[in-house]
Amino acid sequence: MKLLKFPACASAANMTDTLLSLEKLSVRVGRRNIIDQINLDLQAGEIVTLIGPNGAGKTTLVRAILGLIKPSSGKIKKRPGLRIGYMPQRLHLEQTIPLTVKRFLKMTKRASNSDIDSALQKVGAQHTADRPIQGISGGELQRILLARALLRKPHLLVLDEPAQGVDVAGQAELYRLISSLRDELGCAVLMVSHDLHLVMSSTDRVICMNHHICCSGHPEQVSNDPAYLELFGQQVSDELALYAHHHDHRHDSEGNVIHNHKGCNHG
Amino acid sequence: MADFLWRALLAGLGVALVAGPLGSFVVWRRMSYFGDTLAHSALLGIALGIALDTNLNLAVVGSCVALAFLLVTLQQRKIISTDTLLGILAHSSLSLGLIAISLLEVRVDLFGYLFGDLLTVTGEELLWIYIGVAVILSLLLSFWRPLLAITVDEGLAQAEGYPVLLIRLLLMLLIAIVIAVAMKIVGVLLITALMVIPAATARRLTNSPESMAALSSLLGCIAVMIGLAGSLQWDTPTGPSIVVSATCLFLLIYALPRKDSLSLK
Numbered sequence: 461m462k463l464l465k466f467p468a469c470a471s472a473a474n475m476t477d478t479l480l481s482l483e484k485l486s487v488r489v490g491r492r493n494i495i496d497q498i499n500l501d502l503q504a505g506e507i508v509t510l511i512g513p514n515g516a517g518k519t520t521l522v523r524a525i526l527g528l529i530k531p532s533s534g535k536i537k538k539r540p541g542l543r544i545g546y547m548p549q550r551l552h553l554e555q556t557i558p559l560t561v562k563r564f565l566k567m568t569k570r571a572s573n574s575d576i577d578s579a580l581q582k583v584g585a586q587h588t589a590d591r592p593i594q595g596i597s598g599g600e601l602q603r604i605l606l607a608r609a610l611l612r613k614p615h616l617l618v619l620d621e622p623a624q625g626v627d628v629a630g631q632a633e634l635y636r637l638i639s640s641l642r643d644e645l646g647c648a649v650l651m652v653s654h655d656l657h658l659v660m661s662s663t664d665r666v667i668c669m670n671h672h673i674c675c676s677g678h679p680e681q682v683s684n685d686p687a688y689l690e691l692f693g694q695q696v697s698d699e700l701a702l703y704a705h706h707h708d709h710r711h712d713s714e715g716n717v718i719h720n721h722k723g724c725n726h727g
Numbered sequence: 728m729a730d731f732l733w734r735a736l737l738a739g740l741g742v743a744l745v746a747g748p749l750g751s752f753v754v755w756r757r758m759s760y761f762g763d764t765l766a767h768s769a770l771l772g773i774a775l776g777i778a779l780d781t782n783l784n785l786a787v788v789g790s791c792v793a794l795a796f797l798l799v800t801l802q803q804r805k806i807i808s809t810d811t812l813l814g815i816l817a818h819s820s821l822s823l824g825l826i827a828i829s830l831l832e833v834r835v836d837l838f839g840y841l842f843g844d845l846l847t848v849t850g851e852e853l854l855w856i857y858i859g860v861a862v863i864l865s866l867l868l869s870f871w872r873p874l875l876a877i878t879v880d881e882g883l884a885q886a887e888g889y890p891v892l893l894i895r896l897l898l899m900l901l902i903a904i905v906i907a908v909a910m911k912i913v914g915v916l917l918i919t920a921l922m923v924i925p926a927a928t929a930r931r932l933t934n935s936p937e938s939m940a941a942l943s944s945l946l947g948c949i950a951v952m953i954g955l956a957g958s959l960q961w962d963t964p965t966g967p968s969i970v971v972s973a974t975c976l977f978l979l980i981y982a983l984p985r986k987d988s989l990s991l992k
Contacts, residue, residue, distance in 0.1 A: 523882075526885075526886045527885075527886075528882060528885050528886060544886070546883065546886035546887070548880065548882050548883055548886075551880050551883070552880070553879065553880075554755055554756075554757070556754050556755050556927075556930055557755045557878065557879065557936060558930065558933050558934045558935055558936060558938070558939050559879065559935070559936060560934065560935070563935055563936070564879065567872070567875065567876050567879060568887060569887075592934065608883075612887070618886075
């Protein structure tokens with residue numbers, strides 16, 4: 461299956477299908493590499509899930525791809541004319557803005573009423589159209605955000621923890637919706653998650669990252685990968701603490717940051 | 728009606744017209760203390776304007792914009808919280824302004840600058856106010872969509888290709904201009920009230936950003952008329968009278984029972 465190809469295999473021949481490629485992308489904040497030398501190709505129509513522990517740099521990577529932060533080094537190559545629909549992790553809406561769901565969706569370029577209706581229908585949230593956006597539930601808001609991303613008629617949907625604030629049953633449903641949208645619209649999906657098992661059935665490729673890419677591939681394959689197990693496996697609860705310790709810093713008695721390690725080793 | 732009253736009324740209405748939509752942004756973005764800080768620095772602008780013998784309106788816009796830049800720069804360094812930073816800048820710039828004015832050779836009507844002096848608006852000042860109003864209105868209309876987009880969510884707006892930083896600077900510039908033109912009406916200490924109170928009142932009655940902005944303008948105009956009339960009737964200071972009228976409207980609207988369709992909670 462073509463979708464399962466590893467990024468390194470992307471040759472010049474199928475470059476036309478490559479929406480986006482990252483070359484040795486790094487983002488430094490202070491002296492820390494939040495993301496470190498990430499290489500990644502995204503093909504048209506595939507669903508790629510980024511997983512990793514909290515603070516692994518998943519959101520930073522997404523924000524770099526979207527152009528919200530500048531990479532410190534490396535390259536992001538986008539296919540010319542690439543349209544990205546973005547669904548943020550969460551939206552803080554002021555109570556003081558009088559805004560209906562419909563008006564909120566209209567803020568994406570000049571979306572027509574029929575576009576908005578069909579986007580709402582696709583995500584199953586037509587009933588919210590005229591409600592104040594501050595008054596809808598967390599699950600509904602995620603669907604509205606998805607609808608807003610769809611209104612851009614994207615080639616690539618970037619979803620940062622799309623199931624935030626949604627109950628477990630709703631989460632499974634949301635992931636099913638995302639994969640059916642991919643089938644219907646043919647767009648690629650890059651999403652961030654921290655639960656592999658929830659996204660397993662609706663993803664083609666998993667990238668497991670902790671600042672750098674630890675392992676990647678088919679979800680089944682990744683779930684058995686030693687690097688993945690080290691980050692998420694059963695026996696890792698204490699190892700995880702140790703691991704985080706290795707990569708993080710400690711504080712001395714004055715509160716100054718002391719870096720334990722510069723590099724990363726999985727030992 | 729005497730000429731000076733017509734000028735006062737026209738000046739007040741012009742300012743209320745633009746203070747409405749800008750005040751809505753101030754309310755939506757929780758910038759009222761920010762607006763206050765910029766207004767406080769206006770006095771320093773006046774002092775500089777007099778010392779350098781330039782147009783006072785432009786000097787005020789200049790000093791507000793300079794302070795806004797300083798604020799954004801310091802904010803990005805993250806040395807102290809924005810709230811504290813605003814507290815420091817607001818009061819130090821006000822004090823600096825007061826000292827600078829006291830050092831000037833010229834006698835300056837300090838009370839007028841602090842609390843407004845609507846009844847002495849001259850024809851030339853009226854012209855400047857309407858130039859400011861025209862600039863603000865045209866910029867607001869042309870950039871309404873991006874301004875609204877960054878207000879709802881900056882990250883989303885940026886991802887959708889809006890130049891967030893530029894738009895944010897534009898909003899600061901607009902607020903600086905409104906301060907420059909409103910100073911004569913309500914004075915530097917009360918400008919934020921003229922922006923925030925009508926907008927907060929309008930929030931209760933509207934269900935779209937546009938209607939809230941428009942109604943804020945209208946409520947501001949009503950407050951100006953009532954305040955001006957009250958000030959003539961009871962011989963009270965005009966600027967504070969306008970602000971008190973706006974507050975009365977606010978209290979009145981919030982005391983009324985609320986229609987369910989507009990309720991959020």
